[in-house]
Amino acid sequence: xxxxxxxxxxxxxxxxxxxxxxxxxxxxxxxxxxxxxxxxxxxxxxxxxxxxxxxxxxxxxxxxxxxxxxxxxxxxxxxxxxxxxxxxxxxxxxxxxxxxxxxxxxxxxxxxxxxxxxxxxxxxxxxxxxxxxxxxxxxxxxxxxxxxxxxxxxxxxxxxxxxxxxxxxxxxxxxxxxxxxxxxxxxxxxxxxxxxxxxxxxxxxxxxxxxxxxxxxxxxxxxxxxxxxxxxxxxxxxxxxxxxxxxxxxxxxxxxxxxxxxxxxxxxxxxxxxxxxxxxx
Amino acid sequence: xxxxxxxxxxxxxxxxxxxxxxxxxxxxxxxxxxxxxxxxxxxxxxxxxxxxxxxxxxxxxxxxxxxxxxxxxxxxxxxxxxxxxxxxxxxxxxxxxxxxxxxxxxxxxxxxxxxxxxxxxxxxxxxxxxxxxxxxxxxxxxxxxxxxxxxxxxxxxxxxxxxxxxxxxxxxxxxxxxxxxxxxxxxxxxxxxxxxxxxxxxxxxxxxxxxxxxxxxxxxxxxxxxxxxxxxxxxxxxxxxxxxxxxxxxxxxxxxxxxxxxxxxxxxxxxxxxxxxxxxxxxxxxxxxxxxxxxxxxxxxxxxxxxxxxxxxxxxxxxxxxxxxxxxxxxxxxxxxxxxxxxxxxxxxxxxxxxxxxxxxxxxxxxxxxxxxxxxxxxxxxxxxxxxxxxxxxxxxxxxxxxxxxxxxxxxxxxxxxxxxxxxxxxxxxxxxxxxxx
Numbered sequence: 001x002x003x004x005x006x007x008x009x010x011x012x013x014x015x016x017x018x019x020x021x022x023x024x025x026x027x028x029x030x031x032x033x034x035x036x037x038x039x040x041x042x043x044x045x046x047x048x049x050x051x052x053x054x055x056x057x058x059x060x061x062x063x064x065x066x067x068x069x070x071x072x073x074x075x076x077x078x079x080x081x082x083x084x085x086x087x088x089x090x091x092x093x094x095x096x097x098x099x100x101x102x103x104x105x106x107x108x109x110x111x112x113x114x115x116x117x118x119x120x121x122x123x124x125x126x127x128x129x130x131x132x133x134x135x136x137x138x139x140x141x142x143x144x145x146x147x148x149x150x151x152x153x154x155x156x157x158x159x160x161x162x163x164x165x166x167x168x169x170x171x172x173x174x175x176x177x178x179x180x181x182x183x184x185x186x187x188x189x190x191x192x193x194x195x196x197x198x199x200x201x202x203x204x205x206x207x208x209x210x211x212x213x214x215x216x217x218x219x220x221x222x223x224x225x226x227x228x229x230x231x232x233x234x235x236x237x238x239x240x241x242x243x244x245x246x247x248x249x250x251x252x253x254x255x256x257x258x259x260x261x262x263x264x265x266x267x268x269x270x271x272x273x274x275x276x277x278x279x280x281x
Numbered sequence: 282x283x284x285x286x287x288x289x290x291x292x293x294x295x296x297x298x299x300x301x302x303x304x305x306x307x308x309x310x311x312x313x314x315x316x317x318x319x320x321x322x323x324x325x326x327x328x329x330x331x332x333x334x335x336x337x338x339x340x341x342x343x344x345x346x347x348x349x350x351x352x353x354x355x356x357x358x359x360x361x362x363x364x365x366x367x368x369x370x371x372x373x374x375x376x377x378x379x380x381x382x383x384x385x386x387x388x389x390x391x392x393x394x395x396x397x398x399x400x401x402x403x404x405x406x407x408x409x410x411x412x413x414x415x416x417x418x419x420x421x422x423x424x425x426x427x428x429x430x431x432x433x434x435x436x437x438x439x440x441x442x443x444x445x446x447x448x449x450x451x452x453x454x455x456x457x458x459x460x461x462x463x464x465x466x467x468x469x470x471x472x473x474x475x476x477x478x479x480x481x482x483x484x485x486x487x488x489x490x491x492x493x494x495x496x497x498x499x500x501x502x503x504x505x506x507x508x509x510x511x512x513x514x515x516x517x518x519x520x521x522x523x524x525x526x527x528x529x530x531x532x533x534x535x536x537x538x539x540x541x542x543x544x545x546x547x548x549x550x551x552x553x554x555x556x557x558x559x560x561x562x563x564x565x566x567x568x569x570x571x572x573x574x575x576x577x578x579x580x581x582x583x584x585x586x587x588x589x590x591x592x593x594x595x596x597x598x599x600x601x602x603x604x605x606x607x608x609x610x611x612x613x614x615x616x617x618x619x620x621x622x623x624x625x626x627x628x629x630x631x632x633x634x635x636x637x638x639x640x641x642x643x644x645x646x647x648x649x650x651x652x653x654x655x656x657x658x659x660x661x662x663x664x665x666x667x668x669x670x671x672x673x674x675x676x677x678x679x680x681x682x683x684x685x686x687x688x689x690x691x692x693x694x695x696x697x698x699x700x701x702x703x704x705x706x707x708x709x710x711x712x713x714x715x716x717x718x719x
Contacts (some may be wrong), residue, residue, distance in 0.1 A: 036641045087522065140635075179394070179396065181392045181393070181394050181396040182397070182398060182399075184352075184357055184390075184392070184396065185396035185397075185398075185457075186391055186398075186409075187357060187384070188355060188384055188388075188389070188390040188467075189384060189385060189389065189390075189409055189410040189413050189457075189461065190355060190381040190382065190384035190385025190386070190413045190414070191381075191413050192381065195413060199398075200398060202401070203400045204398075204400060266659070279400050
């Protein structure tokens with residue numbers, strides 16, 4: 001029986017990565033610089049107000065969006081983080097999440113819209129999204145480190161790969177779910193494709209899109225610890241340090257801070273989603 | 282010169298429309314084409330012409346291709362073959378930009394499920410067509426207000442569509458179509474989703490508006506009554522083909538095919554004065570949760586000795602008399618639904634009037650017309666039955682006059698007269714909507 005020849009897929013990928021790294025160094029330097037600058041700016045922004053000011057602002061925001069109860073929770077939980085002396089790393093993580101969310105949405109929204117409008121795009125995009133969501137994180141962490149070195153940028157890139165898919169999917173879904181007759185009505189009165197999109201489809205898909213943003217943020221948060229392993233710092237770095245040094249108090253405290261941040265961001269974004277849903281009704 | 286002219290229109294859906302088209306053009310039956318190639322001929326060789334100011338009704342059952350046909354006129358659906366001319370302009374030859382302009386300025390459309398923009402106010406909805414045309418804000422809101430006045434919705438400008446009842450929403454849809462001043466109005470089953478009383482109210486309003494505005498209308502419906510009431514001309518569709526295109530009385534007196542004959546007979550039986558066509562809005566109803574003293578006051582105000590009691594969603598619970606209510610108030614009973622009685626007559630909307638007379642004689646209360654879902658749709662007091670009988674005997678009415686009446690008084694100005702003769706109670710329709718909103 002003839003032996004099945006081995007397909008050296010792994011080696012090909014390795015050579016491909018080498019090829020990219022050798023021939024397109026300017027590209028990776030460019031990406032790295034871009035993201036590093038963006039991160040620095042957002043980090044500066046979240047570190048700028050005094051913790052007390054930040055907490056008051058956050059409390060006012062959630063009071064306006066939700067309730068005084070959640071406002072109280074915000075004050076107590078953020079106060080706890082501050083008192084445990086993890087404020088700075090929490091803000092580092094918040095900055096990373098914010099940048100990851102902004103970039104993810106900036107990519108997911110146009111891709112999702114294109115997929116909703118064009119079947120071919122949708123069919124091309126879907127397997128790519130599946131791949132991005134199911135490929136084990138550590139597999140693309142390695143090339144990310146190859147291309148961008150250790151630090152915040154590869155952590156951010158890895159987060160993006162993981163967080164973009166739900167944004168694309170929920171944008172596409174939201175736009176497809178807009179009542180067909182309503183879209184027809186917009187067309188029947190002579191709207192251009194873009195007018196129909198901007199005036200009708202996107203506003204009516206807003207609840208679904210906001211749900212996508214919410215999912216993007218939640219997935220980005222779940223990547224924080226992994227990103228911490230390759231030197232992205234923040235709460236993830238602290239949690240990782242807690243694990244490797246068997247420092248239970250540190251691990252628990254920073255882990256709790258991740259949870260607090262997650263609850264806060266989830267409630268804020270789902271309030272925006274609920275408001276969008278109410279506007280559509 | 283025809284305002285709208287369609288020639289040999291085909292629309293084939295499926296994996297290979299061109300192949301399906303070729304087979305259909307060769308005369309292969311539609312079912313066979315569908316079975317062998319998977320291509321469905323939704324519209325097959327449809328040709329017709331509509332004169333300016335004419336009210337053209339396309340009637341057919343669901344799946345007959347009527348909605349597809351109307352969508353080809355403004356190319357929401359691209360015809361597979363054939364031509365459409367609007368004012369002698371070949372619509373299919375238009376480029377993207379010209380087509381947009383045609384849609385924005387010369388054709389407007391009203392949809393079955395209203396298709397309002399839920400995130401916009403009523404005024405913004407109505408102004409949408411003008412916004413697309415880049416009409417300045419002040420002017421477009423001014424024109425939108427005028428259109429809202431025309432349909433009787435002045436004062437609702439700042440409401441959201443979700444705050445309106447079904448009939449009011451469709452009036453917003455109509456106002457949106459009128460606001461662009463387009464000459465051609467496409468209406469895809471605009472009243473099918475409405476309750477019977479409101480539907481009749483809307484039909485009458487449309488007749489009035491049409492007398493004033495003289496639009497060229499293509500109106501889709503599956504309801505023969507509606508087609509006969511509104512249409513200057515009626516085309517009957519079956520399985521994608523127009524089987525007859527004639528004035529209403531001709532459809533009734535000389536049906537072109539067995540299908541049309543069956544359609545008429547079938548629908549005609551219900552059309553000859555059914556409970557639904559003569560019923561009126563109950564002057565007042567009691568909510569089941571009300572207490573007896575509230576009920577007593579309500580009955581005094583309405584000067585009624587008996588009233589129907591409805592639960593939420595207008596589901597009929599029973600009836601009470603003023604005597605029962607007074608007694609209940611004395612005994613301290615909390616809710617009127619505890620004392621309802623059931624010695625009244627009910628009828629389904631499709632019950633022929635002939636069967637109602639006995640019921641009316643036997644029961645003092647007006648007959649309650651109750652839908653399949655148990656909702657109270659309307660009532661028929663004796664006086665209404667008598668009046669309906671009179672209208673039926675005298676002239677066409679909404680009855681079978683078209684078939685037997687020598688004057689065939691269904692078309693032209695007579696149509697309005699007959700609509701008035703029917704006990705429609707236009708005002709009552711409004712008040713019903715008001716309760717829905719409260």
